[in-house]
Amino acid sequence: MSSIVVLNPVKFGLHYKRAVKARGHRLISLYSFSEELLEERWPRHADGDDVSLYSRDFDGMLNELEPYRDDIRAVLSGSDASVDLADRLAHTLRLPGNCVELAHARNHKDAMRRVAGQAGLRIPRYRLVTSIADIPAAAHEVGFPAIVKHTYGGGSHGAVLLADDAALAGLDRLVKFDHFREPVRKWLVEQYIRGREIAVNTMSYDGQHQIIDMWFYSQPDDSDYDFPYWNNVQINREDPDWDRVAAFTHEVLDVFGVRIGPGHTEVKCNADGVYLIEVAARLAGGPVTEMWLAHSDFNPYYADIDCRTARRPEALGQHIAFDAAFGAIAVRNEGAPGVLREIKGLDAFSAGPGVEKVLVAYAPGDWVPTTDSTTNIPLGAWVSGDTVAQVRERMHHLRDLVQLDIGREAGGPSDA
Numbered sequence: 001m002s003s004i005v006v007l008n009p010v011k012f013g014l015h016y017k018r019a020v021k022a023r024g025h026r027l028i029s030l031y032s033f034s035e036e037l038l039e040e041r042w043p044r045h046a047d048g049d050d051v052s053l054y055s056r057d058f059d060g061m062l063n064e065l066e067p068y069r070d071d072i073r074a075v076l077s078g079s080d081a082s083v084d085l086a087d088r089l090a091h092t093l094r095l096p097g098n099c100v101e102l103a104h105a106r107n108h109k110d111a112m113r114r115v116a117g118q119a120g121l122r123i124p125r126y127r128l129v130t131s132i133a134d135i136p137a138a139a140h141e142v143g144f145p146a147i148v149k150h151t152y153g154g155g156s157h158g159a160v161l162l163a164d165d166a167a168l169a170g171l172d173r174l175v176k177f178d179h180f181r182e183p184v185r186k187w188l189v190e191q192y193i194r195g196r197e198i199a200v201n202t203m204s205y206d207g208q209h210q211i212i213d214m215w216f217y218s219q220p221d222d223s224d225y226d227f228p229y230w231n232n233v234q235i236n237r238e239d240p241d242w243d244r245v246a247a248f249t250h251e252v253l254d255v256f257g258v259r260i261g262p263g264h265t266e267v268k269c270n271a272d273g274v275y276l277i278e279v280a281a282r283l284a285g286g287p288v289t290e291m292w293l294a295h296s297d298f299n300p301y302y303a304d305i306d307c308r309t310a311r312r313p314e315a316l317g318q319h320i321a322f323d324a325a326f327g328a329i330a331v332r333n334e335g336a337p338g339v340l341r342e343i344k345g346l347d348a349f350s351a352g353p354g355v356e357k358v359l360v361a362y363a364p365g366d367w368v369p370t371t372d373s374t375t376n377i378p379l380g381a382w383v384s385g386d387t388v389a390q391v392r393e394r395m396h397h398l399r400d401l402v403q404l405d406i407g408r409e410a411g412g413p414s415d416a
Contacts, residue, residue: 001026003051003071004305006078007086008033010042012285013078015293017048019301020076026050028068029078030061032085037181061089069093074308080154080264081180083107083282096308098281099257106256106281109188110151119255122248122275126190136168138189145192145224153178154285155374161192161226179373195270196241197228197277200249201284202263203303205312209253209263211246212298212320214239215288215327227372231395232286233327233388241269248274256281260307262300286374287328287357287382294356295324295384324384326356327391329398331379332371338408340368343379349402350381354394357382368406378404 003026006016010033020027029049031038034056038045046052053064065072075095077086084107090097098106105111116123127138128151139146139162150158157179162168176184197217202209216235217228235242249265256279264284266277283289289300298320303313340362343349350358359380362368369376381398385391 001071002073003028003068004308005030005065005072005075005089007031007076007082007089009078010038010045011079012283012289014048015289015301016076016078016304019299019305021048021050023302023305025073026068026071028053028065028072030055030064032056032061032082034181058085058088061085062092065089065093074305076304076308077282080280080282080285081107083280087281090308096260096310098259098261102257106258106279108152109149109278110186112256112276112279113188113190115256116252116276121252121255122273124191124193124275124277126188129187129189130185132171132174132187135171135174135187135189139168140165142189142191146189147192147226148174149188149190150175150178150184151186151188152182153180155179156227156229157373157375158184159226159372161224163224179375192224193268193270193275193277194224195268195275197266197268198235198241198245199232199284200245200263200265200267201288202249202253202258202265203300203307203313203316204253204258204260204263205307205316207254207259208316209250209258210316211249212292212300213288213322214242214245215284227332229286229328229330229374229377230332231327231329231392233391233395234291234322234325236325236388241274244274245269248276252276252279261304287326290357291326291382291384292322295322295326296320324386325388325391326382326384327388327395329381329383329395330371330377331399331402331404333368333376333378333404333406335370335406336408337367337369338406340364340366340378341405341407343402344405345402346379349379349398352381352383352394352398352401354383354385354391355381355398356384368404 028051055061075090077083084103087097087103091100105115125142146162158175201212262283306313
């Protein structure tokens, strides 16, 4: 029986499990995360697997796959952490994949910046440091405002805005483990780019790229920020930045050797031009693919399987039509950490117009940290409407309905 390997099919990667089985293949799920992380975040991660394999290193993965090697037809990444491993495995198994020499650069921001700079793509000024003690000098070199990032990870975990020299006094609070609980050994210190932040989602086959959609990360005001999730809304081709962002994204995908499968590219654009913030050969997270499935005939998981099994997806080359516009709202804890007393107005919020899914991360009595990562957003919702303008109006209305009641007395985990 033909088999398809999916690396770390957790969270939104669960759709890969369903798609592989629907296409009649044996599902081999290969997990490279630590046992501790799997048990804490995804205790039922192996549900639905035909075969479950575990290994923390590349050679071990090949050994685990050896009994199935002759039957494997494709290797997919079910998590943003696994995109480079998926292409390395595909290359070693002589299966379709993206340029293996650039796999590391598509998933690690230090190599990403180096490759982009060598190719002449517009990127922020940056310095790479291996010690927190070297961050102040690097920040002065790139200039304020600056931003400090982990070179690997996701969810904006560990990103810190340095507005000015005074902000350097708080570097002892930098998070020293990344989004996937791996120790941080490098930090990227780079110029903070002001402007609109836009995410571009694509699907490629044989080096031809198709833009599926774009999302704009809006903020409550014009202040600088290090956490992009507040109101995210899908934009359309009438957006004033669409054409220049689309052209830049095609160039980025070519530079980074993305020839098949999904792409997720994040940029900032201002009067100076379009800057590369991040590129990865993966599907978007959050509400994006869920909303595609709900509001179009396009199934990105089927399309990725087609690409990896040398079949051109039927949707490519055609305009993908959505029957609604959509967005996502993140209700953040902007203040100090504390104990959640109540989410006031939650019922009205959940029943609001256009609300398709509500995500509640904390219950009364839970300790709620200051929101600085996708792992600690207290409340979120996916919202749809007839137009982009209506989605914006609905998200604005939803914010008026709900309030986080948090007691911020001392004594919680952050005081330990």
